[in-house]
Amino acid sequence: MSDTKAVRAIFLDRDGTLNADSGYxxxxxxxxxEDNAAEGAAALEHAGFALVITSNQSGIARGFLTEVQADEVDARVQALLRERGVxxxxxxxxxxxxxxxxPRYAVECDCRKPKPGMLLRAARDLGIDLSRSWTVGDGARDVEAGLAAGTKTVRITRDPAESGDGLRNFCAxxxxxxxxxITARE
Structure with a gap:
């Protein structure tokens, strides 16, 4: 990444981080x-971060929903956030x-987390400086993808005993x- 690329981003998992994860x-x-999702996203946007959703949607490959349905659900998540100023x-x-x-989706790829392909593609597309960015998600796959891409990470967990294990930078x-x-460290 060139030194002129100074965009800081938050890579956000969708299901379980932004919206309630209720299956497919x-x-x-x-x-x-999710409770406090809009508040958190607004604080991060206000701090100058670009907000980028990066989401595994295996329900498409499983035949539970189509790409069009996935687009509609994603648009709804974004609309709910936009209503709250995000x-x-x-x-x-x-x-x-x-x-x-x-069959079309039953393939190995480099974009399915924990691989960092989605984050790397977003960094290329949007001029993101990965070393100044964070990945936030509720799964180990999110954290692993963030670390593989070179970001700092926060894992969303409701388990008070979980405080990080050398794989995650932080838990919340x-x-x-x-x-x-994140904002306390920037």
């Missing part, structure tokens, strides 16, 4: 934001799963708590 959400009306800069998803039932109870961790 195929209908926009079923989308509900703008998502870009959204990336991986529809692949090697053992999926839809929700996106607002993650935002406080």
């Amino acid at each position: 959400v195929a209908e926009p009306d079923d989308v509900r934001l 703008t998502i800069t870009a959204s990336y998803r991986c529809p692949h799963l090697p053992e999926g039932s839809v 109870s929700d996106l607002a708590a993650a935002a406080r961790i």
Whole structure:
């Protein structure tokens, strides 16, 4: 990455971080934001970070929803955030799963987290400085992808015993708590 690329970003997992993870959400009306997600996203945007969704969506490869349905759900998540004053800069998803039932998506790829392909693509597309960026998600795959891409990480966990294990940089109870961790270090 060249020195002129100074965009700082927060790579946000979608399900379980921004919106409630209730399985394979195929209908926009079923989308509900996680508690404090809009507050946390707003604080990060206010701090000057680009907000980029990076989401594994294996339900597409499993045949539970189509790409069009996934687009509609993603648009709903972004609309709910926009209603609360938050703008998502870009959204990336991986529809692949090697053992999926839809042949077109049942492939190995470099974009399915924990691989860092989505983050690296976003960095290229948007001029993001990965060393000045963070990845936030509720799964180990999110953290692993962030570390592989060279970002700092925050894992969203509701387990008070979980405080980091050398794989994650930080842990937080929700996106607002993650935002406080990140902004205190910037």
